[in-house]
Amino acid sequence: MGQEIELKLEVPAKTLGKLKRSLRRNGQALDKELVSVYFDTAKHKLRRHGLSLRVRRIGDRRVQTVKAKGRSAFGLFERQEWETPIRSDTPDLRAARRTPLGGLLSKKLAHALRPVFETRVHRTVLPLTPNGSRCELTLDHGDVRAGRKSAPIDEVELELKRGRPADLFSAARDLAKGVPANLAARSKADRGYDLLTGRPIAAVRAPEIALDQRMSTGEAFHAIALGCLFHVAANHPAVRARDCEGVHQMRVGLRRLRAAMAVFSDLLDDPDTARLKRELKWISGELAPARDLDVYVRGSISPLRHSLPDERALDALEKHLDVRRTRAFARAQHAVESARYRAMLLDALGWIENGRWRTTGDELIAALRRRAVTAFARDELARRSRKVGRRAGKLAKLDPRRRHKLRIAVKKLRYAAQFFAGLYEGRKARKRLGGFERRLKTLQSCLGALNDIRVHRELAEDLVGHHDARRAFAVGLVAGREQTQARFAGESAVRAAERFARVRPFWN
Numbered sequence: 001m002g003q004e005i006e007l008k009l010e011v012p013a014k015t016l017g018k019l020k021r022s023l024r025r026n027g028q029a030l031d032k033e034l035v036s037v038y039f040d041t042a043k044h045k046l047r048r049h050g051l052s053l054r055v056r057r058i059g060d061r062r063v064q065t066v067k068a069k070g071r072s073a074f075g076l077f078e079r080q081e082w083e084t085p086i087r088s089d090t091p092d093l094r095a096a097r098r099t100p101l102g103g104l105l106s107k108k109l110a111h112a113l114r115p116v117f118e119t120r121v122h123r124t125v126l127p128l129t130p131n132g133s134r135c136e137l138t139l140d141h142g143d144v145r146a147g148r149k150s151a152p153i154d155e156v157e158l159e160l161k162r163g164r165p166a167d168l169f170s171a172a173r174d175l176a177k178g179v180p181a182n183l184a185a186r187s188k189a190d191r192g193y194d195l196l197t198g199r200p201i202a203a204v205r206a207p208e209i210a211l212d213q214r215m216s217t218g219e220a221f222h223a224i225a226l227g228c229l230f231h232v233a234a235n236h237p238a239v240r241a242r243d244c245e246g247v248h249q250m251r252v253g254l255r256r257l258r259a260a261m262a263v264f265s266d267l268l269d270d271p272d273t274a275r276l277k278r279e280l281k282w283i284s285g286e287l288a289p290a291r292d293l294d295v296y297v298r299g300s301i302s303p304l305r306h307s308l309p310d311e312r313a314l315d316a317l318e319k320h321l322d323v324r325r326t327r328a329f330a331r332a333q334h335a336v337e338s339a340r341y342r343a344m345l346l347d348a349l350g351w352i353e354n355g356r357w358r359t360t361g362d363e364l365i366a367a368l369r370r371r372a373v374t375a376f377a378r379d380e381l382a383r384r385s386r387k388v389g390r391r392a393g394k395l396a397k398l399d400p401r402r403r404h405k406l407r408i409a410v411k412k413l414r415y416a417a418q419f420f421a422g423l424y425e426g427r428k429a430r431k432r433l434g435g436f437e438r439r440l441k442t443l444q445s446c447l448g449a450l451n452d453i454r455v456h457r458e459l460a461e462d463l464v465g466h467h468d469a470r471r472a473f474a475v476g477l478v479a480g481r482e483q484t485q486a487r488f489a490g491e492s493a494v495r496a497a498e499r500f501a502r503v504r505p506f507w508n
Helices: 013-024 100-104 107-112 165-178 188-197 217-234 236-240 244-263 271-307 312-336 339-354 363-370 373-392 400-423 427-464 469-501
Strands: 002-010 030-040 051-058 061-069 078-086 114-128 134-146 149-162
Touching (some): 013 134, 013 149, 114 149, 134 165, 217 363, 217 373, 236 312, 271 312
Antiparallel strands (some): 002 149, 114 134, 134 149
């Protein structure tokens, strides 16, 4: 078994060709024609277990490969793989016994396996030696095919053969300066399954983060941060397609990553972290107008339209908002297609894998990295829960500014509970965790509704400022409806805070 240390980037087909011609002048290239057939059951049992099985034809040779996503990598950086030369075009399951596939092997599985899709790729491989490390640059151009359906493959892959991971990221940054290369969150197998199932470009929700009680605090943060970054990167296609849920999910991924940085802040006191925080805040700000306008239209205008279908003032407001929303989604699309965004993702991944928080010899940070995550999670959850409880107990008396701070604290506590959920497997702990999350979610939803109304008030001031009488009247209708909602949401938030104050901790 080998642990791949690799970085995969997606590039436009035209750019890939130019890059290939440029690099050929700088080093000896090796060209290959690869045909890889992927096998699974009709119900995709291997896929459901996070595995892929392929047989690759390279000239007269046949190589069988079993791949499994690393415990915390989500396919972004490290993957486990087991390669075996075989003699035929069909899998040799005996050769897979000592891989993660071995636990699934049975006569029933053997009979059920069948080809599900294939990739045909022209591969160009070039050696690189950044700062003395030995890396391999691979350029793949081809397609993935499932029956009559196909989709293009244009990828650049950097693999560390020997040396430091930091040098791999240095090479990736240099490459990205010259070509529009995006961090790829999908493997070729992912593309094949998406094609097979007809899955369109769609928003991707946060993945489950697998922690276990043997982890150190540093290992846990590494897993959590990678999961959050995957959540961001995986929604890039949906944001480019101006999908409203894609914008929302990317913003959630960014908030989760920033929340993780807050939870583990004692590990992260360095200039690189501060710089990354600024970049995360920047892209969040670029996405915010699209999300805010979408919530305003869907949550406030559309319901009012159902009750007042003939109100012409709403027509004028909707027409104006459609223009603004289109511009806001174009702004979000432009942001994720920018060189700044691409650099941010690479820098974030480099920081997660090889940042100062992970390499420094500072004794205090090193001790915290080594600390058992169970102890860290217990203390962090207890501290944040007490903080939320104190503020929530005074919710009815809080002004908007302090209520906003409470909402942020609730959100961070909820993310922290989700991050650490995998550490609590006992029946009693899981039951308490479920009750904790439900009450916290209710409180967050109530406070979120109040915040949306506050944001809409600010938006309304801007809309009315254009001195359009019909639009101003429509904004007034929306504001009146939301004023009633605000009273209800405020009362609901106070009740939710009271219920949360009685919840039992699950981390003891």
